[in-house]
Amino acid sequence: MYFHIFVEMNWEKKHITIHDIARELKISASTVSRALNNNPRISAATRDMVQKLAAAHGYQPNVMASSLRKGRGNTVGVIVPNINRSFFSNIIGGIEEKLSGAGFNLMICQSNESLDKEKEALQTLMHARVDGIMMSLSMETQDYAHLEKLLNRGIRMVFFDRVPDTLAVDGVVIDDHAAAFRITTALIEKGYRHPAHVGGSGKINVYRQRKSGYLDALKSSGSQVIASHITETDMTRQGGRKAFREIMQSDPRPDAFICAGDLAAHGVLLEALKNHFRVPEDIAVSGFANEEFTPHITPPLTSVDQKGLEMGRQAASLFLEQEATNDGSRIVIEPEVLFRLSTQKEITLRTE
Amino acid sequence: MYFHIFVEMNWEKKHITIHDIARELKISASTVSRALNNNPRISAATRDMVQKLAAAHGYQPNVMASSLRKGRGNTVGVIVPNINRSFFSNIIGGIEEKLSGAGFNLMICQSNESLDKEKEALQTLMHARVDGIMMSLSMETQDYAHLEKLLNRGIRMVFFDRVPDTLAVDGVVIDDHAAAFRITTALIEKGYRHPAHVGGSGKINVYRQRKSGYLDALKSSGSQVIASHITETDMTRQGGRKAFREIMQSDPRPDAFICAGDLAAHGVLLEALKNHFRVPEDIAVSGFANEEFTPHITPPLTSVDQKGLEMGRQAASLFLEQEATNDGSRIVIEPEVLFRLSTQKEITLRTE
DNA sequence: ATAATTTGTGCAATCGATTGTATTTTCATA
DNA sequence: TATGAAAATACAATCGATTGCACAAATTAT
Known part of the structure; x- marks a missing residue:
């Protein structure tokens, strides 16, 4: 347990240890340790005395020593596909905060979206x-x-966003499904007749959810599902452009593109503009x-605002609660759809 | 020193220690330790034998133990204003790589651009x-x-991008000066008559450099420096908008804005468009x-491409070389100016 | 063949905090 | 006052790797 008593920085001095405190108070180091950890076996008087002196000296436990003894380093590993993407860096922010x-x-x-790098990262983390x-x-x-190997070995794990759906972790x-459903429904209500879907790999839970949200929205609004209006891409701008060209071949032509990612959507957008739509x-x-x-x-x-910060916080909480209970619980966060100009058909109606 | 021998992950087993290896080979743990560290006091035969067995068992040193003993944890702290900004996350990538x-x-x-958070982060890192x-x-x-306190205490430090210029670190x-100079000169050559400068706090080296690059370019091209064309902002979009409105009051009005940051530049751009320029x-x-x-x-x-990755790599190299020589050396990286449409006056001439 | 080196290993202490097991102190009760 | 239980504290081992020093073995010199 840590004491976050912020005395003035005294980095000129050497770090002091529980032995220094023990010597000064003429008690044993073990008593100091217990006092600092609020162990009930220590009398209130001693505890206060020790904590006061520790604070006065700006004592900070040597994490290496306590890690070695306890066998755990109070460090958690975080693996994200890419730290650059704001969604993930927000998640990291949330995790760190908690x-x-x-x-x-x-x-x-x-992991840079690579399985090998992911394994490598896991190696590194385990060695640490x-x-x-x-x-x-x-x-x-x-x-x-x-991942199963690690789980069997008893490693605490929490997943966020892209979760292994066949594992009870x-x-x-x-709620990707809800977000996609909401967007699709909204577009249909705005008067778009044939929304297409530019999705990601069906192997990944989030992309499956987004696709099924789209499909369910079509169904529940009585629209027909057109197979040629549905495609999978690698979620790059280039992939989006390609998807646009392909889907626009079909008959009837779609008049809306629900994309499962921003880059692909941007690609679709650019290609649409380029072709004078x-x-x-x-x-x-x-x-x-x-x-x-x-x-x-x-x-x-x-x-769609994926609430990265919130997701990070929740994941961290889950991690902290998980001391014993890795029971495969899933927290679902409500996303927020941010409707902007790219889907505002009525804007033309209003422009009079 | 580490052995990066990648045997198949064997996370089911318990971590093995040098004592396990010692027992198996009927030698002492100290010999094992020395053998693994390529200590010359160990015979080649023993060394090879130990390293082979260690590799076979997938031995990995317990970092906590060796950290404790050596008093250093083989960890370096990195403090950036914001992990979200691509420049900084690229730097981190470069550092990590090395x-x-x-x-x-x-x-x-x-640090979130806050001095308090910066100090707090330093605290945390020192405690770790x-x-x-x-x-x-x-x-x-x-x-x-x-920072001086830390330096006096002998802490290895390397700065990147925003460096404390009065400290020999x-x-x-x-080369911010060169980048600003190049842009300003190019704009003048393209026919812009009165480039203005939207800068950042003069307390920060990079902003001073960018401003002086702008000024020197004006001088060396014989343009006059107009005081009211120069302003300082907080480098936000809002700040850029405000700067635009203010500077456009002056006479003569500028026809170009060299901004010291992208967000401010975007603000300027939006405000310009809004005002029908x-x-x-x-x-x-x-x-x-x-x-x-x-x-x-x-x-x-x-x-301007600030070469974040490259900067991170160089900074890391500097850190590694710095074992003894913190002599205040500065590495200067050549930036790359990316001229895009927002400064292409001749585009109008070409459109015939 | 013996002394003087050189070379290779082992022993034991150490880093600082933690913790099971004494041991001492305190206090109440007989 | 002695005795037992309870409370508070001390002792010592431990985590795993490192390293100064001692010691043994092998090699060279005399």
Whole structure:
């Protein structure tokens, strides 16, 4: 347990140890240790005396020593596909906020969407003897053997966003289905007749959810599902452009693109404009993730706020509660759809 | 020293120690330790035998134990203003690449441009007994007393981008002066007559450099310096908008805005468009940092690639070399100016 | 063949905090 | 006052790797 008593920085002096305190108070080091840890076997008088002196000296426990003894380093590993993406860096922010308060440090790794790098990161983290791992799967990860090994070994794990759905592990996700459903329904209500879907790999839970949200919205509004209006991409701008060209071949042609990612949506948007379609008058485009650029492009892109900070916080809480209970609980966070100009068909009606 | 021999992950087994190896080979643990560390006092035969068995068992040293003994944890602290900004996350990528290869772990903190948070982060890092600190100053940091304390205490430090200029510390910067000079000169050559400058706090080296690059370019091209064309902002979009309105009051009115940051530049751009100026025909705008959104806005924003990855790598190298030689050496990286539509006056001439 | 080196290993202490097991102190009760 | 239980504290081992020093073995010199 840590004492966060912020005395003035005294970095000139050497770090003091419990032995220094013990000597000064003419008691044993073990008593000091117990006093600092509020062990009930220590009398209130001694405890206060020790804590007061420790605070006065700005004592900070040597984490290496206590880690060695306790066998755990109060460090948790975090693996994200990419630290650059605002969604993930927000998540990290949320995790850090919760965990640093609980005395944990973070070790952050990037998988770059590669399974090999993901395994490598897990290696690194295990060698560092982290107390647990919080992660979001790479795009390539479809087989969970490497994760199961860890789970069997009793490693605490919490997943966020991209979770291994066939494993009973703790995780935090947003309601992707609801977000996609809401967007699709809204577009249909606005008068778009044939929304298409540019999705991601069906191997990944979030993309499956987004697709099924789209499909369910079509059904519940009585629209027909057109197979050629549905495609999978790699979620890049280039992939979006390609998807646009392909889907526009079909008959009937769609007049809206519900994309499972912002980059792909941007690609669709650019390709649409390039081919002299008006957005949103002729074609609506929506993305997913509310990346930093989405409000700044022309027209601003409708997207989904995935509540990264909130997700990070929840995941961290789950991790902290998980002392014993890795029971595969899933927290679902409500996303927020940010409707922007790229889907505002009525804007043309209003412009009189 | 670490052995990066990647045997198949064997996380089911307990971690083995040098004592296990010693017992198996019927030698002492100290010999094992020395053999693994390539200590010359150990015979080649023993060394090979030990290393082979260690590799076979997938032995990994317990970092906590060796940290405790050696008094250093093979961890370096990194403090950046904000992990979200692509420039900084690229730097982190570069640092990680170099340092993880050298067996170091990273502890990443954000200052959020606040001096208090910066101090807090330094606290945290010192308590974690990091081996050194790599950082970029917060905007608020103007007094370096807290850093000097650390330096006097012998803490290894390397700065990047925002460096404390009155301190003889190692650092990596880009040639901000050259970048600003180049942009300003180019704009004048393109026919813009009165470039203005939207700068950041003069307390920070990079903003001073950018401003002086702008000024020197004016001088060397024989343009006059107009005081009312120069302003300081907080480098936000809002700040950029405000700067635009203010500067446009002056006589003569400027026809170009060299901004020291992308957000401010975007603010200027938006405000210009809002006031029915054409960009780049009437007014040119340039930013700094090549943030992710810059190529995607309308018109795409001229900016400066600050070579974050490269800067991170160099900073890490400096850190590694610095075992003894903290002699205040500065590495200067050549930036790359990315001219985009927002400064292409001739585009109008070409449109025939 | 013996002394003087050189070379290779082992022993034991150490880093600082934690914790099971004494041991001492305190206090109440007989 | 002696005795037992309870409360408070001390002792010592431990976590795993490192390292100064001692010691043994092998090699060279005399």
